[in-house]
Amino acid sequence: MPELPEVEVTRRKLAPALVSRTIAAVRAAKAGSFFLTAPTVLRRRLPGCRVAALERRGKYLLARLEGGSTLLLHLGMTGQLFVEGNHSPRLLSSTARASLAPEEQAGFTPDRHTHLVLEFTDGGPQVFFRDVRKFGRVALLPPGEGLERIEKLGPDALQATGALLFAATRGKRVAIKTLLLDQAVLAGVGNIYADEALFGARIRPARPAGRLTRKQCDLLAAQVVRVLRRGIETGGSSISDFVAPDGSLGRYQDERMVYARTGEPCRVCGTTIRRLVLGSRSAHFCPRCQK
DNA sequence: ACCGCACCCTGAGCGC
DNA sequence: TGCGCTCAGGGTGCGG
Structure with a gap:
């Protein structure tokens, strides 16, 4: 992906x-x-x-x-x-x-x-x-x-800010995970990095977007930028099909904390990673680390 | 306006 | 061995 x-x-x-x-x-x-x-x-x-x-x-x-x-x-x-x-x-x-x-x-x-x-x-x-x-x-x-x-695309996700996320989430009842995937809000975030950023910000994917505090928006924006930059540094995620133009594979999949780790222990607390479906996309999270 | 969901498409994996 | 089913999901568009 x-x-x-x-x-x-x-x-x-x-x-x-x-x-x-x-x-x-x-x-x-x-x-x-x-x-x-x-x-x-x-x-x-x-x-x-x-x-x-x-x-x-x-x-x-x-x-x-x-x-x-x-x-x-x-x-x-x-x-x-x-x-x-x-x-x-x-x-x-x-x-x-x-x-x-x-x-x-x-x-x-x-x-x-x-x-x-x-x-x-x-x-x-x-x-x-x-x-x-x-x-x-x-x-x-x-x-x-x-x-x-x-x-119609929103700002590039590498430019994500707490102010932008705060404004985009006000009055929204959709899950924050679903909102992160909306390319009109931030352009570039997909399923893997949305889950990873939410884990980094310790926010549950199903949380209604409008209920995030300003502080949480700041944290989430910083995590979005962090996981995307790290994804670039490691050559991307080669989970199923991705291969770079030079035939090389990325290594970010080795650093995943939650994405496609259903049933595996959380790397922070050992709790079993869970999967749920939001907006017909799978979301993965640690029920203990993410509130 | 908002939000959920069907659809597009094909291969992998699994049960029988 | 092989058939049929389900699942994966980025983005679009439609219906409630």
Whole structure:
């Protein structure tokens, strides 16, 4: 589940393979919900475009193209953006992994889940966008044109403040966990880091957002920033699918205090970590440490 | 305005 | 061995 840290790690490692290079050709799968801009349009418009910069807004990647267009990429849940020549077992299904010896996994060949391939005029490494569940998105925005879903995003979660959370939670009866996942409040927080931040702030995920004190909002904002920064430092969370553009895996999953640790002992007090469902998302917490 | 929930999608894991 | 079921969840959109 790529959240802000995984997208930022992707941005940092993908940028050297994308910025200042000129797209020569585009191979894209047939139209579908994955493509907000039709593949035929991508194939026609992208060749000849040179990438000026690779930016991030929340969980979105924005490749700024010379001439003013923007290629927008969202990893969804299982999206993988990576550079040719960097293989990883994560790029194979478990059955494919089992049937291949490690030495046979040296090279990646685009498979049925590889929906977008960028080729460059320098003939160097191609860039692949693979996404098993197709919850990812690709869009090409013409110069001066925005996208509603980007404009609705709140401030980047790395800029979270207690004042912002306090204002956003007043009068809200939704669970604080659910509010943290609202991209219009803070852009970039997903299920893993929301649970981890709430543990750090010692607040139960189900607590009605409006009942947080100003002090708790300060603490929670600081924890949101802390866990996201730590996520970036460790290369992200590679729990199921995430792999960086260079084929490396993140290590944040080794530091998790609560996420997907249901039934395991709390690392602080030993109490069994519990799971509950909020807004049809699973939430994990320590019933003793979090009030 | 607010909030819960179905939907999109596919593979892994499990029971039979 | 293999079928069918459930679960995972970011984001959107709809209905109450």
